[in-house]
Amino acid sequence: MSRVAIVFPYFRTRAPTEMLFPPLGAAFLTSQLRQLRIETRIFDCTFTTFRQLQKDLTAYQPEIVGIYSMVSMSRNTFRIAEMVRAHLPHSLTVAGGPLPTLYPERYSRHFDAVFRGEADLSFPLFCQDFFARNLSRHRLEDLALHSYAGLFIQNNGLQVDNPTVHYKEQVVNSFPLPDRSDFDHAAYQKEWLAKTGSAATSIMITLGCPFNCDFCSRPVFGGLYRRRDLDLVFAEIDQIRRLGYESLWIADDNFTLDLAFLRKFCQRIAGQQMSWSCLSRVTGINAEIASEMKQAGCQRVYLGLETGDQTTLELMNKKASVEEGINAVHHFRRAGIEVAAFFIVGYPGETISSIEKTFQLALTLPLDYISFNVPYPLPGSRLFDRVSGLDERDWNKENEVTFIYTSEFDPRWLKRRIGQTMQAFAEKKM
Numbered sequence: 001m002s003r004v005a006i007v008f009p010y011f012r013t014r015a016p017t018e019m020l021f022p023p024l025g026a027a028f029l030t031s032q033l034r035q036l037r038i039e040t041r042i043f044d045c046t047f048t049t050f051r052q053l054q055k056d057l058t059a060y061q062p063e064i065v066g067i068y069s070m071v072s073m074s075r076n077t078f079r080i081a082e083m084v085r086a087h088l089p090h091s092l093t094v095a096g097g098p099l100p101t102l103y104p105e106r107y108s109r110h111f112d113a114v115f116r117g118e119a120d121l122s123f124p125l126f127c128q129d130f131f132a133r134n135l136s137r138h139r140l141e142d143l144a145l146h147s148y149a150g151l152f153i154q155n156n157g158l159q160v161d162n163p164t165v166h167y168k169e170q171v172v173n174s175f176p177l178p179d180r181s182d183f184d185h186a187a188y189q190k191e192w193l194a195k196t197g198s199a200a201t202s203i204m205i206t207l208g209c210p211f212n213c214d215f216c217s218r219p220v221f222g223g224l225y226r227r228r229d230l231d232l233v234f235a236e237i238d239q240i241r242r243l244g245y246e247s248l249w250i251a252d253d254n255f256t257l258d259l260a261f262l263r264k265f266c267q268r269i270a271g272q273q274m275s276w277s278c279l280s281r282v283t284g285i286n287a288e289i290a291s292e293m294k295q296a297g298c299q300r301v302y303l304g305l306e307t308g309d310q311t312t313l314e315l316m317n318k319k320a321s322v323e324e325g326i327n328a329v330h331h332f333r334r335a336g337i338e339v340a341a342f343f344i345v346g347y348p349g350e351t352i353s354s355i356e357k358t359f360q361l362a363l364t365l366p367l368d369y370i371s372f373n374v375p376y377p378l379p380g381s382r383l384f385d386r387v388s389g390l391d392e393r394d395w396n397k398e399n400e401v402t403f404i405y406t407s408e409f410d411p412r413w414l415k416r417r418i419g420q421t422m423q424a425f426a427e428k429k430m
Contacts, residue, residue, distance in 0.1 A: 002131040004033055004040045005062035007053075009069070009076035011045050017371070020046060020191050021202040021249060025068060025097070027178030032124040035176055038131065042182035045076070053080070058087050064127055066115075068097040069107070071378060081110045092130070092137040096123065101164065101219040102379045104152035112137050114152040117164030117220055120175060122148040166224040172207065173229040177236050185243050192247075198275065200247040201240055205233050205265065209253040214317045215344070217380035218253070225254065227261050234268060241274065247299070250278035256301075259284055266296035275299045282328035283320050290335035300338035300368070303328060308361030309354035312347055317382075326365065333366045340369035345418070346409040347375050348387060355414075359421045363428065370425055372418045374403055374411070 008023040026042045033040040041060060045053055057065070065084050069077035077095065084093055094115060095107040101116040108114060115123050126148045133142055138156060145151060145160045153160040189199035205228055208221045240248070255278045256262050269276070277300040293301075305325045307313050313322060332339050343362060345355045362370045377384040387405035403411055 002038060002127075003060060003062040004038055004064045004066065004127055005043055005057060005060060006030060006040060007043045007045070007057075007065060007067045007080060009045050009067060009073045009080050011050065011076065012047065019249070020188060021200075021251070022046075022180060022183040022185075022188060023068065024178055024202060024204055024251070027180050027183075028120055028175065029066070029123060030182065031176040031179040032120055033127060034179060036124055036128050038124070038127055044183055047184055047187045050079070050083075054083050054087060057084065061088070062091055064092045064094060064130065066094045066096060066123065067111075069095055069100050070098045074099055078110055090136065092140075094123070098217065098219045099379065101150075102217075104161075105154060108152065108154040112153070112155065113140070115148075116150040116152055117222070118167055119150050120167065121171075122150055122165070126151065166208065166222045167226075168224075169226045169228075172226050173232060177232065177239060180239070180243060185245075189244055196247075198247040199245045200249050200277075201243075201245045202249045202251045203233070203236060203240065204228070204251050206252045206255060206257070206261075210257075211254075211319055212317060212382075213319075214315065215347075215375060215378065215381055215383045217378035217384070219380045221253075225257065227258065230264060230268060233265070237269070237272070237274060246274065248274060248276040250276055253279065254281060256280040256285065256289075259289055262289065263292060266292045266298075270296040272297070277301065279304075280328070281320065282325040285324075285328040285331050287331050287334065290331040290337060293332075294335040294337050298337050300340060301332050302340045302342065305329075305341045305361070306344050306358075307347070307350070307354065308357035308359075309350065312350040312354045312358075315347060315349045316344070322361070326361075329365050329367065338368040339366070340371070341365070341367050343370065343372050344375055345372055346403070346407060346411075346414050348383070348407070355409075355417070359417060362421060363424055367425075370422070372421070374407070374409075374414060377405055 006026045006029055008026050012018065012020065023044060030040045030042055043053060043057060067077050067080055081093055084091055093111045094113045095111040096115040096119055100107045100114045104114040104116055129143055135142055141158060146162060149162055149165040151160055151162045188201065192198060192200045206226060208223060208225045209218050210223050210225045275297045280301045280303055282303055303325065306316055306318060308322060310322050329339050343358050345358055375383060377387050
């Protein structure tokens with residue numbers, strides 16, 4: 001029997017900022033694989049242990065093991081790859097996700113193959129051809145390796161470095177709905193009911209981001225902005241509702257970018273008894289669109305305000321102004337939508353004075369939730385290329401006031417000022 005295992009290597013940490021959602025990328029890949037009649041199982045590590053994963057994977061005996069990897073999961077990814085090699089020596093190991101896209105050479109030392117970028121079509125076709133030819137991990141040269149977009153191989157005498165692809169809207173809208181059947185929905189719903197009182201899950205409605213913020217990395221979806229067909233989106237929402245969820249986390253980077261598309265979504269979801277939250281840019285938001293979002297069930301928006309200083313915002317290349325951020329907050333709050341804001345303090349090139357402006361802004365705006373982070377130089381970002389003394393061992397830190405590069409700011413002072421501001425914010429909310 002030809003079997004594929006898709007591993008999502010996140011073992012929950014119970015960090016205060018933890019937001020647990022089933023891995024949608026694994027669900028989309030699984031739909032494509034099962035459509036090709038390839039037996040596939042998702043191993044979502046969120047609610048399990050490494051020892052249990054080892055037991056379950058060994059029992060499943062997959063011929064191909066695909067492991068997703070991003071910055072905060074890289075340590076788990078390599079540990080699982082070592083476990084697979086020790087306990088399933090004949091299985092072909094494949095890495096995919098943001099970090100393998102950026103550093104395929106690094107992953108090739110531990111994996112037989114790497115798929116970079118969007119692999120919704122190329123990876124399933126690769127698996128289909130692998131099984132059809134009854135190949136092993138040592139006979140990949142029998143495949144037309146140049147034909148799989150994003151494939152990278154640099155071992156066993158093979159040198160493959162195929163260009164990545166960003167699928168056009170028409171192609172994206174040909175994909176089947178994500179297959180969520182392997183997830184522990186009861187566990188996810190239990191977590192969200194305890195956290196917010198509402199069973200929430202994630203959905204992606206648009207892909208890609210056309211902006212180029214200094215601190216941001218977008219290796220998989222890139223800068224090509226694409227909208228999914230709303231008929232598909234609402235078929236997926238029906239699927240989500242049948243699974244017992246009652247709230248959506250729209251995980252798009254720029255859900256509110258296309259206001260005409262946003263309005264169509266609002267018109268269709270209004271009255272469906274499905275609340276939702278999303279990330280939003282501050283540009284383009286006015287009282288009318290905020291009101292339409294509220295009437296359509298929007299409960300909370302998350303804004304990357306980042307800083308209270310315009311010069312620092314320009315250093316970040318946000319393509320927005322502090323004033324636009326302030327106006328967006330007021331529009332959403334007047335419409336009755338909760339607003340959460342993210343801030344970055346200690347940015348390279350800013351000053352103590354600009355940091356204090358950020359703390360002041362956070363305390364003067366009518367915000368429902370605030371979060372402060374120090375700059376986190378993600379691989380692939382321009383910030384990553386500019387900083388020095390980077391310690392990649394610290395990539396697994398979650399929302400800590402810890403610089404992983406050489407900074408001109410004292411982290412002890414920043415931690416103290418963040419704590420003071422958070423205390424003042426809490427007192428203000430009482």
